[in-house]
Amino acid sequence: MTSIARLRDFVTRFTALHxxxxxxxxxxxxxxxxxxxxxxxxxxxxxxxxxPHPERYSQYLLHCDPLERFSVVSFVWGPGxxxxxxxxxxxxxxGMLRGRERETQFARDADxxxxxxxxxxxxxxxxxxxxxxxxxxxxxxxxxxxxxSVSIHVYGDNIGGVSRxxxxxxxxxxxxxxxxxxxxxxxxxxxxxxxxGAD
Amino acid sequence: MTSIARLRDFVTRFTALHxxxxxxxxxxxxxxxxxxxxxxxxxxxxxxxxxPHPERYSQYLLHCDPLERFSVVSFVWGPGxxxxxxxxxxxxxxGMLRGRERETQFARDADxxxxxxxxxxxxxxxxxxxxxxxxxxxxxxxxxxxxxSVSIHVYGDNIGGVSRxxxxxxxxxxxxxxxxxxxxxxxxxxxxxxxxGAD
Ligand SMILES: [Fe+3]
Ligand SMILES: [Fe+3]
Ligand SMILES: [Mg+2]
Numbered sequence: 392m393t394s395i396a397r398l399r400d401f402v403t404r405f406t407a408l409h410x411x412x413x414x415x416x417x418x419x420x421x422x423x424x425x426x427x428x429x430x431x432x433x434x435x436x437x438x439x440x441x442x443p444h445p446e447r448y449s450q451y452l453l454h455c456d457p458l459e460r461f462s463v464v465s466f467v468w469g470p471g472x473x474x475x476x477x478x479x480x481x482x483x484x485x486g487m488l489r490g491r492e493r494e495t496q497f498a499r500d501a502d503x504x505x506x507x508x509x510x511x512x513x514x515x516x517x518x519x520x521x522x523x524x525x526x527x528x529x530x531x532x533x534x535x536x537x538x539x540s541v542s543i544h545v546y547g548d549n550i551g552g553v554s555r556x557x558x559x560x561x562x563x564x565x566x567x568x569x570x571x572x573x574x575x576x577x578x579x580x581x582x583x584x585x586x587x588g589a590d
Numbered sequence: 591m592t593s594i595a596r597l598r599d600f601v602t603r604f605t606a607l608h609x610x611x612x613x614x615x616x617x618x619x620x621x622x623x624x625x626x627x628x629x630x631x632x633x634x635x636x637x638x639x640x641x642p643h644p645e646r647y648s649q650y651l652l653h654c655d656p657l658e659r660f661s662v663v664s665f666v667w668g669p670g671x672x673x674x675x676x677x678x679x680x681x682x683x684x685g686m687l688r689g690r691e692r693e694t695q696f697a698r699d700a701d702x703x704x705x706x707x708x709x710x711x712x713x714x715x716x717x718x719x720x721x722x723x724x725x726x727x728x729x730x731x732x733x734x735x736x737x738x739s740v741s742i743h744v745y746g747d748n749i750g751g752v753s754r755x756x757x758x759x760x761x762x763x764x765x766x767x768x769x770x771x772x773x774x775x776x777x778x779x780x781x782x783x784x785x786x787g788a789d
Contacts, residue, residue: 406656437774455780457605552782571783576775581654583751584770
């Protein structure tokens, strides 16, 4: 299998997981195995959805479940780009496709302030996970100073439409945001033909 | 509701129809009502998916159900453009968005030859339907010699991947084809935000 077929296959199988009535933990566990398979090869992401922006990291929607039960997003990090500390409020999976991503997790104290926890680097082929109430606060950065990194994120909602927050780690001050997406188009996963013809 | 939200709403509701276990006829009947609502306004189709090609009609995928139970396609007809006689092999709905489309239906004789049947023009806001065994053979053309026409088609499968046929109406000679789609991207229906921010 080459090209966009890998992503189509991933979407089909991730959709089918939802027909099995799994709980959140099982869904995330099985989903992580699918994502690990997806990021095991780096030959399928169209260039248009892997393009860095000179000033800020990009988040390209690759697929949103039409019932908004999950979404698949490519994060493209130019050299030195990073997020503020933020939360998600839904489960998440991060699969590393290209380059290296550095994640710093944070714990929140009773007074609302944050303490930096573990920092870890994600290498191509690796998958990490997030869940509300477990490890929902983090800051993510390109670990490479001289090249683009790309990771594939899956979330348990239409993440671009979720109202959530960024935080000042010192004061705990919360600022709500809705991320949206970096492009008005998504890849066409469904062209199974070479020939063109009538409607 | 303006802009892409109309198409998102249509996709969400069409997907939900499939959760109700309707038979083909009921699904097509209820689906036609949704499509009629969608094409009642012409303010939502992104320009990129309404652009005519100078030499041939275009078929832009707008949405494919991830289980490939249905697909939504914009057909863009430049002046004078038309299809050959062809079949579909799955149910179809045609909603007229802009301009005017001329459809000629055909019946197939026992010897494999075709007889032209009714010709009808579809005006903006109107919806027509197709079904295998009922009226699956037709030829479609832009009815306008001097401007672009656009119609929104819905099919009971990923139509761009269905193996079907065009026909020589005189001899009945069949030529199989898979249509594919005219673009490697589809619209992003899922950006519900104005703000941009962290992942
Ligand atoms: Fe047709
Ligand atoms: Fe995050
Ligand atoms: Mg099918």
